[in-house]
Amino acid sequence: MTEDKIDLIGLSLEEISETLINKGLIQSKEKFRSKQLWHWLYFRGETDFDKMTTVSKDLRKKLKDHFVIQRPKIKSHQISKDRTQKWLLELNDGNLIETVFIPEENRGTLCVSSQVGCTLNCKFCFTGTQKLVRNLTSSEIISQLLLAKDNLSDWPNGKDRKISNIVFMGMGEPLYNYENVKNAAEIMGDKEGIQLSTKRITLSTSGIVPEIIKWGNEVDSRLAISLHATNDELRNDIVPINKKFPLKDLIKACREYPRSKNSKRITFEYVMLKGVNDTAQDARKLVKLISGIPAKINLIPFNPWPNSPYECSSKEEIKKFSDIIKNAGYASPVRKTRGQDIMAACGQLKSSSIKIRKSELRANG
Ligand code: SF4
Structure with a gap:
């Protein structure tokens, strides 16, 4: 017991x-x-x-x-053909969350969830179609890392660790679960324990403006902003939290972010949606919007999910977009799509899929 x-x-x-x-x-x-x-x-x-x-x-x-000393139960474990791994984890109360490990040549990144579901309904994101059930506890957040380390034989912590980077980019908006995510981030970076470099822990937010500055004052980590649009009209539609915290306020918070410097540039995430936000004009607006902020822009090819309302921009459009940003002096890597065959790619996490399938089966059978 x-x-x-x-x-x-x-x-x-x-x-x-x-x-x-x-x-x-x-x-x-x-x-x-x-x-x-x-x-x-x-x-x-x-x-x-x-x-x-x-x-x-x-x-x-x-x-x-x-x-x-608890670990969540592994409900399923999938390995993609590109070696990305996804764990579907069952919590004590039966809720399900997902955690993804993305191995690369020089690093291994664990994408951690902070909530069961999400309230924010970003239009390009599968998780956003799942209702928010609850915030995760600090234990449930940190346990995703501990369980992944168990599974990857990544103990004790040494130089050649398999998980070198953490991104709070899984299910949920981490700044809506501020204290628990903060506790977990502090444990991850603790010098006597897991010892992850704070430069390798990234908090990704869709733009909860009042908490951004607070986080910067209290927690040492990198910051990523899910931007995806350069004007309020479009962002209200793609990232509806923009209606509450419009671009002007979000960009102001980024300018005032206390840890923003060249060694800890802010990452702006920008999902490439065909015919929606991917023109040369959008790229130029983006450069203007963030000018003066030490930043890099991650371009994310859209990862489709069942009945998703968007298509991914063409390779040529993405290249053109990226070149405009690079020419303005910003790093603008195009994120490689990973784990798409196991629905582990960015924006594809949705733990209720299993429940849905079961209930569908019952309804049909
Ligand atoms: S992108 Fe993040 S904040 Fe937006 S719906 Fe998906 S999980 Fe929630």
Whole structure:
């Protein structure tokens, strides 16, 4: 039974110390014991208290009585022909989320979800067609990384790690789950544990303006903005949160973003939609809009999903668009589409697909 036991994953080191002291498991002068535990949890990835050999037998037993180290259940695991991997994970309450690993030559990126579903209904995004169910806890966010590391044999943390980068770009709007995403990001970057460089942790937002500056003041990470349009009329349609936080305010927040500098340029994500936002004029407007901001622009070929309302721009249009941006002095890589055959590509995540299929089966059968 795990109900009345506390999940250690997702607590900060400080919170672990406090909890151990409050439960009388250690004394306040023994905080080094929580550091030992932290090392097992986040440097070695150990899930079995009995294997924590630097912790005394007596404390191990007490830890087992009071705590659990949880991982979500793997509902399905798919590997794309390009080696992208997608896990469909079942949480304790039965909700499902997806996590994607994208291996590249010099790095491995894990795309992490922050909510079950999403409220924002971005028109190009499959996840947006799924209703928001709830925010993920810090434990559920960090556990996606821990589970992926287990599966990829990526423990203990060393130089040649398989997961080198994290993007909060999976299901959900991370800034609408601010505190839990912040806690998870801090644990990911902790120097005694997972030790990911903060330059390799990217928060991607569709533009929750008031939280952008707050995040920049409080958390060391990179920032990516899902931009996708250069005027309010179009952005209201593609990224409806723009009606609440229009482009003028979003770009102002980017200009004022406290961590914006050349070593931590802001990434603007721009999905290429045929006949919608992909003209040379759009490219020139984009350059003007972001002028003066240390930035790079990621062009994302649109990844279709069942009944999606858009098509992807042609290769020629994307090249033309990219050249205009490059000529204006910005890096403008075209993101390679990865994991399309397993619906793991950008904007294709939707955990309810399995539930839908089951109910469809029931309805038909
Ligand atoms: S792009 Fe992100 S914010 Fe927009 S609907 Fe999809 S998951 Fe939500």
